[in-house]
Amino acid sequence: GESVGLHLPTLSVQEGDNSIINCAYSNSASDYFIWYKQESGKGPQFIIDIRSNMDKRQGQRVTVLLNKTVKHLSLQIAATQPGDSAVYFCAENIWGNTPLVFGKGTRLSVIA
Amino acid sequence: ETGVTQTPRHLVMGMTNKKSLKCEQHLGHNAMYWYKQSAKKPLELMFVYSLEERVENNSVPSRFSPECPNSSHLFLHLHTLQPEDSALYLCASSQEPTGQKLFFGSGTQLSVL
Numbered sequence: 001g002e003s004v005g006l007h008l009p010t011l012s013v014q015e016g017d018n019s020i021i022n023c024a025y026s027n028s029a030s031d032y033f034i035w036y037k038q039e040s041g042k043g044p045q046f047i048i049d050i051r052s053n054m055d056k057r058q059g060q061r062v063t064v065l066l067n068k069t070v071k072h073l074s075l076q077i078a079a080t081q082p083g084d085s086a087v088y089f090c091a092e093n094i095w096g097n098t099p100l101v102f103g104k105g106t107r108l109s110v111i112a
Numbered sequence: 113e114t115g116v117t118q119t120p121r122h123l124v125m126g127m128t129n130k131k132s133l134k135c136e137q138h139l140g141h142n143a144m145y146w147y148k149q150s151a152k153k154p155l156e157l158m159f160v161y162s163l164e165e166r167v168e169n170n171s172v173p174s175r176f177s178p179e180c181p182n183s184s185h186l187f188l189h190l191h192t193l194q195p196e197d198s199a200l201y202l203c204a205s206s207q208e209p210t211g212q213k214l215f216f217g218s219g220t221q222l223s224v225l
Contacts (some may be wrong), residue, residue, distance in 0.1 A: 033214060037132040043202050043216030044155075045114065055144070075122065093212070099145075099168065 012109045019077040021106050023090035028071065030092040034100065035064060035075045039086045047075070048087075051095065077108075085110045115139040118203050118217035125193065128225050133188040133220045135203030141215070143208060144177060144186040149200040149219070161186060162208075195222045 013019045017110045025033070031052035036044035050064045050073075057064050063076040073090050087107050090099040115138045125131050137144060146158040160168035161180040175197075177189040186203055200221050206215040 015223070034213065034218075041217045041218065042117070043118075044113065044214075046213055049213060091155075095212065098210070099157050099160060100196075100212075104154050 002055065010107045010109070012111055013080050015080060015082060015110050017080055019075075019084065019088075019108060020075075020081045021088050023073040023075075023077045023103055025071050025073060025090075025092050025108050027092065027101075028093075032095040033064070033066060033073050033090065033092045035062075035103075036089045036091065037086045038089065044089060051109075062070055065068070080108075080110050082110045082112055084108060090094070113214045114217065116203055116205055116217035118201075118220055120220055121218065122221045123141050124146075124223045124225065125190070127193060129193075130191040132190065133135065133201055133203075135149075135186040135188075135194075135217055137184055137186075137203075137205040137215070139205055139215060141207050142183060143203040143206045144180060144183070144203040145206075145214065146188050146194070147202040147204060151204055155202070158166075159188075169205070190222075193222075195224050198224045199221055 013026040034049040035047040037047050048059045048062050048064050050066050055066050061078045065074045077084055087105040089102050089105045090100045093100045117136045119134045143162045145160050147154045147160055156170045159168050159178045164180045175192050179187040200219045202219045203217045206214050
């Protein structure tokens with residue numbers, strides 16, 4: 001069935017550089033998207049979300065971009081820090097209708 | 113802390129044992145969830161409860177039995193599990209059962225021998 005997936009399973013970046021984590025989704029009806037961060041030994045933690053009526057949303061050091069034309073979602077982390085090392089998941093659903101569907105996750109490793 | 117507490121953090125059990133996982137949320141949410149997280153697989157939704165009523169059961173084997181006595185507590189009763197059931201079991205809560213902005217606990221790492 002349709003599901004959310006990730007382009008790359010692992011990503012290594014130098015400390016201080018910007019990170020970009022990508023996500024593709026196949027359900028064109030999805031209108032809500034969310035990013036989670038999961039550190040070792042912990043459950044996923046909410047980072048940022050975006051509705052389909054927006055194409056960009058910024059948080060603290062993070063930006064989510066949504067391209068509905070190609071069904072692509074990305075998470076940008078500015079000035080990546082060692083504490084950003086974790087697995088990042090994207091998830092999507094139809095607002096108010098279906099539970100979240102999660103992608104497989106991308107492991108981000110920050111090189112000091 | 114996310115406001116969702118799971119116990120125990122680690123559990124080792126034999127295939128003939130019966131055990132229970134516990135989850136408690138302190139966020140005043142109306143919906144609670146059980147997810148299974150296996151290595152290299154996406155998070156798999158198992159059960160959804162809304163206002164203590166089960167609203168979704170994603171074809172989970174009957175050896176997993178959920179219980180939601182009130183909106184703050186959720187249990188997962190386990191019996192006659194298989195080694196392939198070894199995984200991280202995550203509890204989550206949200207304001208509404210459609211799952212926006214889930215708040216997760218730290219999970220129970222389950223090993224079935």
